[in-house]
Amino acid sequence: MKILIGVFQKDGIEHYIVQENGVISLEVDPKNMYFENYTFIKLRDPIISSYESVRNGEGVFDFRYGPVTSGVGEAGIYHLYTYGERILSVDVDLSYKSRKLDQMISGRDPKEALKFVESICGNFAFSHSVAFSRAVENSLGINIDPVTESLRIVGIELERIYNHLYVISQLALAASQKVLSSHLSYLFEESLRLNKIFSNSRYLKNFNRIGEIKIPDGEKLQTLKEGILKIIDDFKKLYDHALASGNFIDRLYSTAVLKMSDALKIGITGPTLRATGVKEDLRYGNWMYEDLQISTKNDGDALSRMEVRAEEIFESSKIILQKIQILQKIQNFKTTPESMEKRSNGLGYCESPSGTIVYVIETKDSKISDLYISTPSFFGFKGVANAMIGNVFTDFQFAIESFGINFADAAL
Amino acid sequence: MKWWPIRGLSRFLTEKRDYKSDTSVKPMKKIFRRSLHVYTIDVGNSNLLNFEIKELQSPQYNTHRFGIYFADSPRHADLLIILGNPTEKMVEPLMNTVKQMPEPFGILIVEENEIVEENEKNSLQLPNVVGKLKNPEPEEILGALLKIMKGN
Numbered sequence: 001m002k003i004l005i006g007v008f009q010k011d012g013i014e015h016y017i018v019q020e021n022g023v024i025s026l027e028v029d030p031k032n033m034y035f036e037n038y039t040f041i042k043l044r045d046p047i048i049s050s051y052e053s054v055r056n057g058e059g060v061f062d063f064r065y066g067p068v069t070s071g072v073g074e075a076g077i078y079h080l081y082t083y084g085e086r087i088l089s090v091d092v093d094l095s096y097k098s099r100k101l102d103q104m105i106s107g108r109d110p111k112e113a114l115k116f117v118e119s120i121c122g123n124f125a126f127s128h129s130v131a132f133s134r135a136v137e138n139s140l141g142i143n144i145d146p147v148t149e150s151l152r153i154v155g156i157e158l159e160r161i162y163n164h165l166y167v168i169s170q171l172a173l174a175a176s177q178k179v180l181s182s183h184l185s186y187l188f189e190e191s192l193r194l195n196k197i198f199s200n201s202r203y204l205k206n207f208n209r210i211g212e213i214k215i216p217d218g219e220k221l222q223t224l225k226e227g228i229l230k231i232i233d234d235f236k237k238l239y240d241h242a243l244a245s246g247n248f249i250d251r252l253y254s255t256a257v258l259k260m261s262d263a264l265k266i267g268i269t270g271p272t273l274r275a276t277g278v279k280e281d282l283r284y285g286n287w288m289y290e291d292l293q294i295s296t297k298n299d300g301d302a303l304s305r306m307e308v309r310a311e312e313i314f315e316s317s318k319i320i321l322q323k324i325q326i327l328q329k330i331q332n333f334k335t336t337p338e339s340m341e342k343r344s345n346g347l348g349y350c351e352s353p354s355g356t357i358v359y360v361i362e363t364k365d366s367k368i369s370d371l372y373i374s375t376p377s378f379f380g381f382k383g384v385a386n387a388m389i390g391n392v393f394t395d396f397q398f399a400i401e402s403f404g405i406n407f408a409d410a411a412l
Numbered sequence: 413m414k415w416w417p418i419r420g421l422s423r424f425l426t427e428k429r430d431y432k433s434d435t436s437v438k439p440m441k442k443i444f445r446r447s448l449h450v451y452t453i454d455v456g457n458s459n460l461l462n463f464e465i466k467e468l469q470s471p472q473y474n475t476h477r478f479g480i481y482f483a484d485s486p487r488h489a490d491l492l493i494i495l496g497n498p499t500e501k502m503v504e505p506l507m508n509t510v511k512q513m514p515e516p517f518g519i520l521i522v523e524e525n526e527i528v529e530e531n532e533k534n535s536l537q538l539p540n541v542v543g544k545l546k547n548p549e550p551e552e553i554l555g556a557l558l559k560i561m562k563g564n
Contacts, residue, residue, distance in 0.1 A: 068453055068505050070484040073462050075454045075502050096501045099456055119524065122460020166463070185470040186425050189550075192467065202549060203460055408459040 001278065004035035005267050006358055006374040007042050010345075017358050017374060019269060022284025024349045024358055037267045040382065046095040046411065048378075050385040054088040055081050067096045071397070076407035078396075085392055090385040097411040102373055110136045110210050113368055117359075118205050121375070121409035123166070126159045126204040127352035133210050135359040139346025140366070142211040147330065149288050150323045151213045154224075155204050156350065157316035161228075162191040163353035164271075164309040164316075165235070167404045171306055172242070174397035175251040183238050187231055194227040218328065225324050232317045239310050252303035256387040256399035259300055266382045270355025271312060272403055275304035282351035289319065302402040309404070352376060354404045373412060380405030425471035433555030437543030440518045440560050444490055447479040448561050451489035451513075455506050457496025461522055465495065468550040480557055486512040491542070491560065493520045493553075503536065510538065518542040518560065522553070 005024075006017030016027040016035075027033060054060065066077040077093035101120050105113045117132040118125040130152050137144060144152075169184035192202040198220055199207035207214050216224075242248055258268070260276040273280055277298040283289045295311035297304035349358045355376025362370040380403045388399045440448075452465050468475060469482060483489040486509050498506055510519070521544045542560055545553065 067502065068486075068509050070451075073454060073466075074459065075456055075499070075505075096505075097456060097499065098501075099499055119458045122458040122524075123463055125458075125460070166466075182425075182471050183419075185466070186472060189467050189470045189472050203463075406459045408457070 001264060001280070002033075002035075003264060003267055003269065003280070004037055004041065005269065005356055005379070006360070006372060007038065008360065008372040010362075010370075015360075017360065017372075019280070019282070019356055022280070022282050022286075024282070024347065024356070026347060026360070035267075036265045037379075037382075041267065044378075046093065046098065048092045048094065048381045048385055050090045050382075050389055052089050052386075052389055057083065057088075059083040060088060065396075066093075072400075074407040076411070080388075080393075080396070082393070087388050087391055087393065087396075090388050092381045092385055094381070094407055094411040097407040099412065101412050102371060105371055106368055108368055109366070110140075110363075110368060114210065115206075120373075120412060121377075121406060122203055123163055123406070124159065124352045124354070124357065124375075124409055126155045126208060127350045127357050129205075129208045130156060131348045131350035131352075131357040132359045132361075133208055133348065134350065135346040135348030135361045136210050136363075136368075137346070138348055139343050139361060139363045140211075141342040144211070146288070147215070147327070148213045150327060151215070152208060153286075153288055154320050154323050155199070155207060155213075156352075157320050158191070158195055158198070159204060160316045160353045161231070161313050161320075162188060162195065163404060164313050165191060167309055167401060168239075168242075168306055170401040171252065171302065171398065172248065174401055175248050177242070177245065177248050180238060180242055180245075180248070183234075187234055187238075190227070191231055194224060194231070197227070198224045221324050221328055225321060228317050228320055232314065235310075235313060249303060252306060252398060252402075253301060254299070255302040255395045256384075256391055256402060257299070257301045258383050258387040262386055263300070263383065266386070267379045268355065268376075268383045269379070270352070270376050270404075271308045272305060272355065272380065272383060275308045276300035282349060282356055290322065292319070302398045305402040305404075354380060354409075375409045375412070377405035377407070377409035381410055426474040426477070427472050431473075431551050431555040431558060433545075433548075433552050433559055435543055435545055435548075435552070435556055437520075437556055437559050438518075438541075439562070440491070440542060441516050443516075444561050446561075447481070448491055448557065449481050449483045449489045450491045450493055450557070451483045451486045451509075452493040452495060453486075453506065453509055454495045455497070455502040456499035457522075457524055461495040461524065464548070464550050464553065465493070468553055470550075473550060473554055475554065475557075478554075478558060479561070480554075487514060489513060489517070491518045491520060491557075493522055494538075495522050497523060498536065506536070516540075520545070520556065520560070522546075522548060 003019045013029050060083050063080040066072040067075040075096045079091040081089045105116050117128050165188040169181050172181035196202045263276045274296045281294045345362045358374040360372040519541045
């Protein structure tokens, strides 16, 4: 199944960014391809609306939530159209968060641009950094060696673990499971501290570079291994306990349902798509992932999304331990990037904790002359807007948190 | 597994150590020595500072033992923490929030390193600024808050 996740113009010719079976490809001037989300992607309107739009009627009013409220932590607005209880339609306004970072990146040297890329979204900093580096390497003709690639995979999976722990802890908080939430936020902080020991940054910033990565010593790898084992052991106990709690599961079950057909229509990727039953993951297309088990669920509700994320935490830890084992056997960590043929444009992508991140860049005199970024949160907000329809106000928090998206990533 | 509250108590999740901050901050009035209610507002950070504030509420730091509470409304707060550099559209909501703060109040500015230079033009004349932190980790924010409460 082909999913359209980006559209851009180059020399007057339209290019589609399409994801299929774990691989991203560019379709040049596709005249015979039709995607329902084409206009949505093409316009990139900062106001994202649900498909159903009910704004008038007896007692229907616009309940404006944000940008300054404790319910929405970020600078963004939800316009919830309601007559008091049920949500009839939703508009999400991203414009308050827009920092125009994509414009700031254009015209810069790739190494300098990397810190801007990491500032797009703090909690997906490493995924953004890897996707951007891959695009630059693709364009400059740099071939990455297996050690660097393995360490990048470790970084991506570490990011996945802490983001998923955060999402599940927020879901527990929304269901007033304060003890579970506190224990999970303890693990979340522990995983960030582990990141700091491993990469010198809690959010894995400045760890990845263009064509290379900071090589950690054997001691750091051992600490990471022990830390991950401890976190996963604790998480397993908590998760089993959480699944036994009827109160918690009842709140998540059949809340904010997004059907498979809608998810594909919108262009959603990542755990949200997998929770609707589609086995689509960019890690499939990467040969460095050995015997990867991708979990899917069929209901498409908040519970399915939480289950997929929890299972991904276990899978990520397995991948990290595998990679550490291989890295510990290697004595000489010196990496030498090989050179390939240079191209004017480059494509780079990565499976972030919430879905596909794609960078398409164009270089001129080794400076970035043009770039196109596709982020998962932009599609996620369209998904949230549609999933919230028909739900009651009190389900708002479950809908928002279970998608694991944020305004910084969507607005750029 | 043990019953949850027992498990939590038996594991001593709260850290017993001093939190220090090297940043110089202006201490607030004496009435806040034992209780400080904080409201945070995001005006355009990369979500990283939001995460750090969420982390400050984790069991390791246990801010309640110092009398630091996170309020749900600026009208309930003594200290406003501004996260990030204001984007164009967030200037007005920020100024409105500042107006809602009850007297006496303080403002703590928390910024990220990377994109500060580019947005410098948006810097505002804010009243009662007690300090400015750059790219802090939760323990540094907590150290700064304790300094604000207890004096330098």
